Amino acid sequence: MSAEVAYKQVFGWPDSLKKNPTHYCPGCGHSIAHRLVAECLDELGVREKTIGVPPVGCAVLAYNYFNFDMVEAPHGRALAVATGIKRVHPDKLVLTYQGDGDLAAIGTAETIHAANRGERITTIFINNAIYGMTGGQMAPTTVLGMNATTTPGGRDPRLHGNPIDISRMLAVSNGVVYVERCAVSSFKQIRKAKKAIKKAFQCQLDDLGFSLVELLSPCPTNWKMSSKAAWAWVNEEMVKTYPLGVIKDETGYEDKK
Amino acid sequence: MPSEKMLMRGSNVVGEAAVRAGCRYYFGYPITPQNELPEYLSARMLDVGGTFIQGESEVASINMVLGASVAGGRTMTSSSSPGISLKQEGISYMVGMELPAVIVNMMRGGPGLGNISASAADYFQATRGGGHGDYRTPVLAPASCQELVALTFAAFDLADKYRNPVMLLGDGLMGQVMEPVVFPDFIDLKDLPKKDWILNGCEGREPRALFSMLLGQGELHQHNLDLQKKYDQITAEEQRWKTKNTDDADIIVVAYGTAARVAESAMNDLRAEGLAVGLFRPITLWPYPIAALRELAQKGRKIAVFELCMGQMVEDVVLSVGERAGIYFYGVPGGVIPTPAEVADFLRSVAKGDGKVGRRIEV
Numbered sequence: 091m092s093a094e095v096a097y098k099q100v101f102g103w104p105d106s107l108k109k110n111p112t113h114y115c116p117g118c119g120h121s122i123a124h125r126l127v128a129e130c131l132d133e134l135g136v137r138e139k140t141i142g143v144p145p146v147g148c149a150v151l152a153y154n155y156f157n158f159d160m161v162e163a164p165h166g167r168a169l170a171v172a173t174g175i176k177r178v179h180p181d182k183l184v185l186t187y188q189g190d191g192d193l194a195a196i197g198t199a200e201t202i203h204a205a206n207r208g209e210r211i212t213t214i215f216i217n218n219a220i221y222g223m224t225g226g227q228m229a230p231t232t233v234l235g236m237n238a239t240t241t242p243g244g245r246d247p248r249l250h251g252n253p254i255d256i257s258r259m260l261a262v263s264n265g266v267v268y269v270e271r272c273a274v275s276s277f278k279q280i281r282k283a284k285k286a287i288k289k290a291f292q293c294q295l296d297d298l299g300f301s302l303v304e305l306l307s308p309c310p311t312n313w314k315m316s317s318k319a320a321w322a323w324v325n326e327e328m329v330k331t332y333p334l335g336v337i338k339d340e341t342g343y344e345d346k347k
Numbered sequence: 348m349p350s351e352k353m354l355m356r357g358s359n360v361v362g363e364a365a366v367r368a369g370c371r372y373y374f375g376y377p378i379t380p381q382n383e384l385p386e387y388l389s390a391r392m393l394d395v396g397g398t399f400i401q402g403e404s405e406v407a408s409i410n411m412v413l414g415a416s417v418a419g420g421r422t423m424t425s426s427s428s429p430g431i432s433l434k435q436e437g438i439s440y441m442v443g444m445e446l447p448a449v450i451v452n453m454m455r456g457g458p459g460l461g462n463i464s465a466s467a468a469d470y471f472q473a474t475r476g477g478g479h480g481d482y483r484t485p486v487l488a489p490a491s492c493q494e495l496v497a498l499t500f501a502a503f504d505l506a507d508k509y510r511n512p513v514m515l516l517g518d519g520l521m522g523q524v525m526e527p528v529v530f531p532d533f534i535d536l537k538d539l540p541k542k543d544w545i546l547n548g549c550e551g552r553e554p555r556a557l558f559s560m561l562l563g564q565g566e567l568h569q570h571n572l573d574l575q576k577k578y579d580q581i582t583a584e585e586q587r588w589k590t591k592n593t594d595d596a597d598i599i600v601v602a603y604g605t606a607a608r609v610a611e612s613a614m615n616d617l618r619a620e621g622l623a624v625g626l627f628r629p630i631t632l633w634p635y636p637i638a639a640l641r642e643l644a645q646k647g648r649k650i651a652v653f654e655l656c657m658g659q660m661v662e663d664v665v666l667s668v669g670e671r672a673g674i675y676f677y678g679v680p681g682g683v684i685p686t687p688a689e690v691a692d693f694l695r696s697v698a699k700g701d702g703k704v705g706r707r708i709e710v
Contacts, residue, residue, distance in 0.1 A: 153556035174414020
């Protein structure tokens with residue numbers, strides 16, 4: 091056996107990710123989510139036909155990390171911007187990468203209506219239950235009892251409203267073909283998340299409809315926890331409000347097997 | 348081939364002109380008095396293989412325009428005053444990223460929901476940027492359906508040339524009035540200059556990123572200086588206006604859009620009475636045709652400004668004319684269009700200097 095075939099590369103830097111150090115905090119879920127998106131685009135061979143729209147929020151600088159065409163959207167408007175792009179380039183893969191505030195508070199209308207039109211767009215939805223970039227204010231997804239800088243004493247439904255489950259709300263729309271909620275807080279869940287992201291992109295490439303993968307994601311800085319405790323909090327507490335699993339799947343991919 | 352002469356409503360005229368000027372992506376939200384435009388394009392885009400989306404809001408619609416523009420399409424939206432307020436966020440972002448698009452504002456009375464008839468109360472918003480940040484958008488003000496055709500074509504070309512949103516500023520009357528028009532032939536999209544900045548997938552090139560957030564030391568400062576250079580060039584090269592009967596005039600009436608049509612009728616009536624009135628009609632409201640108006644404000648002439656609001660463009664007249672001539676103002680607010688007779692009364696009052704109609708502006 092020659093040296094060339096003795097070694098098989100099993101891990102490397104994805105083409106879809108630039109070799110830039112990120113600005114994300116230690117223990118943040120964004121870095122993992124970025125890598126999963128990049129690996130999936132590489133494996134599908136679509137990096138050069140991908141156009142991405144990052145959010146306003148911690149991932150606003152995602153164009154420094156993703157190695158494909160990207161355009162910044164105003165806060166919450168990613169799916170409206172993506173709609174315009176996709177209508178001009180129906181043959182390209184168009185993705186939005188959005189946080190909970192962007193997608194489920196200020197951009198709720200754009201989110202629901204793009205999904206309901208069945209835009210052939212894939213959304214990666216990072217839910218960390220907090221406003222990261224602005225320093226820990228309440229997110230629409232902040233769970234009950236959770237402390238944020240604008241929920242002194244913990245989120246109280248009478249004072250602050252209830253955590254919103256936007257993925258489940260979207261799933262009732264006929265334009266939406268695939269919605270799955272995963273987490274980036276354990277190795278097993280990370281592997282599941284990658285499968286879900288790849289399937290969501292495939293769903294777009296196959297022109298089936300709107301697809302979304304929600305990723306429960308730790309924010310140790312604003313949760314004021316260690317990275318390890320933040321992972322545990324996602325796995326033990328956050329999943330009570332946001333149970334993991336497939337929320338909707340009308341792709342028919344499994345049926346074909 | 349140019350079209351046959353046809354009788355058409357102003358809003359539909361903009362739609363047909365836009366399609367012939369190569370617009371293939373329209374996004375908008377219904378609001379009176381310009382609903383005929385999205386209605387027209389919802390059908391017309393099907394004919395030409397374009398995209399029409401009735402967005403869930405004006406906010407969403409302008410951001411769809413942003414997306415279509417960054418993807419390289421000729422794209423537009425339209426609305427009326429309250430809806431244009433909602434679009435200001437997206438317009439500011441498009442300016443920041445230097446994205447071309449055409450925005451049509453068929454102004455109605457305000458503030459708030461106001462009413463649905465013609466008004467010119469959004470002049471400040473249109474000519475001073477409108478959204479947040481230090482910027483301008485070229486503003487074109489048509490005064491007839493045939494001019495709507497020409498200015499719709501011009502708006503798309505200016506937007507592409509300067510990579511900046513351009514506003515077509517009409518009003519409820521301009522959107523509703525029916526006049527005979529002839530359309531030029533369809534442009535060939537292939538003849539347009541190539542855009543080397545668009546997002547279309549990075550095959551065979553480095554990935555591109557467009558953004559308006561500039562955090563690096565001095566980056567935003569430099570970006571604003573670069574934008575200003577562009578605005579200086581637009582100011583120097585793109586001023587448009589029309590004059591009528593100005594050579595021998597003692598009074599120059601300054602008005603744009605619908606107001607200019609009323610003023611022209613008043614001028615004609617007064618000319619028959621022997622009063623030497625001329626008309627100065629700005630077509631670009633930004634850049635304002637300052638030098639041309641300044642030139643007219645000589646020889647002891649009086650400048651009489653008439654607007655369908657309580658005095659907005661008059662500030663640009665003051666900036667243009669200064670103390671060279673007496674400036675008089677007559678404005679009618681809130682979606683009421685005065686008759687030529689009322690404007691003639693104003694001009695007679697200016698001629699006599701009796702101050703009975705309108706007021707003198709102290710500079």
